[in-house]
Amino acid sequence: MPTPAQPRAFHVMAKPIGPICNLDCQYCFYLEKEHLYPAVERWKMPDDVLEAYIRQLIQQQDVPQISFAWQGGEPTLLGVDFFRRVVQLQQQYAAGKQITNALQTNATLLDDAWCAFLAEQKFLVGVSIDGPPALHDRYRLDKRQQPTSAAVLRGIALLKKHGAEFNTLTVVHRHNAQKPLEVYEYLRQIGSGFIQFIPLVEREMPVELKVNGLSLAEPPAPGLPIAATVTPWSVQPAQYGQFLSAIFDQWVRRDVGRTFVQLFDAALGQWLGASASLCVFAENCGTALALEHNGDVFACDHYVYPRYRLGNLLTATLADMVYSDPQRQFGHDKSATLPAYCRKCPVLFACHGECPKHRFATTPDGQPGLNYLCPAYKQFFTHVDPYMKTMAKLLSLRQAPAQIMTMLAEDKPDRSRRTAAPGRNDPCPCGSGRKFKVCCGRVGK
Secondary structure, eight states, rough: OOOTTTTOOOEEEEEETTTOOSBBBOOOOOOOGGGTTTTTOOSOHHHHHHHHHHHHHHOOOOSSEEEEESSSOOGGGOOOHHHHHHHHHHHOEEETTTEEEEEEEEETTHHHHHHHHHHHTTTTTEEEEOOOOOHTTTOBBBSOBBBHHHHHHHHHHHHHHTTTEEEEEEOOOETTTOOHHHHHHHHHTTTTTTTEEOOOOOEEHHHEGTTTBOOBOOBBBTTTTOEEEETTTTTHHHHHHHHHHHHHHHHHTTTTTTTEEHHHHHHHHHTTTOOSGGGGGGOOOOOOOEEESSSSSSSSSEEEEEEEEEEEESSSOHHHHHHHHHHHHHHHHHTTTTHHHHHTTTTTHHTTTTGGOOOOOOOTTTOEEEEEETHHHHHHHHHHHHHHHHHHHHHTEEETHHHHHHHHHHOOHHHTTOEEEEESSSTTTTHHHHGGGGGGGTOOO
């Protein structure tokens, strides 16, 4: 259990309708989880499970704010009344704690009643959208294999109409990764002020090795090699690094403090030496569980496989499961299994090997356990290093990181394409009165 100096806190991603969805996205890793529950006829979290979950999540954390995350499948299939019950139970057990809710949705089923409720109850709505229609509709189709972008835009319009807060989640796949600025500008155009990019990396099992009806391979585990092939829609490492870098170059010159890109904010935190705000970049993990519709609890959203089932919250508590020995070991393995190649990497502090789910590649010297996306992160974090150092220095001087945009705008045109900083002998734009080379230009040197 946590030490007295370390408050008990953890995160749960709840799937109140399991993997059931009204869309048929070709790349979705969760749709096939239906095979894990072959006897289920009614995919809806029962009230006793819902109440136990809400009560435990509130009571078993020693923090003043409790955050609930609702995903699927598609949680809006449950209807507004289900979430009215959610709010009722949260109010019943809050005991003075602040409660927040985040709902991830494809937005195609949103109507006035939904959006009025989400706005009134201050739900943060995450909308899944992969860019302009031609890119979004490449893989995100409905059950009739029809495009969904128009329905998503209708949902976003209704969220705006009712004043519901929303952000966007974009899955970066092999197709839209080719057009980073087109994706980024479109997300800004539709009003997304907070943007998440999730790299799509999935592997498919050979037919003879499929287990429990699941086609996608389990995440790699120590001593458990799996023969699997990266799916043709997965983003390629070089693509993803270039995708992030191209968007960053636009963002750092125009949108700092105006448009929030989750990965860029998380990276700045790493350069500041803060605790990782994203579990994938944390040194260790294990405190972010996944909850299925029937109360089954799994080690992580990407580890919903029988071997990673921790128990059921009707027979064990969330706290006991998240702090159990198997789950502690699961979290510790993130750092313990890093190859020597990673331990010597200059951007290890920012990456920490990213998610273990992606560690199925081998290092240049043949050691297993390298992250498939290693080239992407090495390229991206190296690329942003001077910019991050400058923004970190600005923050240390109690200056807004957004001042970097002025610094870049005032830099000489031929140099502004290569570096985030003014000339070495120029006055530092942070206002210190010193030359840049002995002020912000020295950050991290």
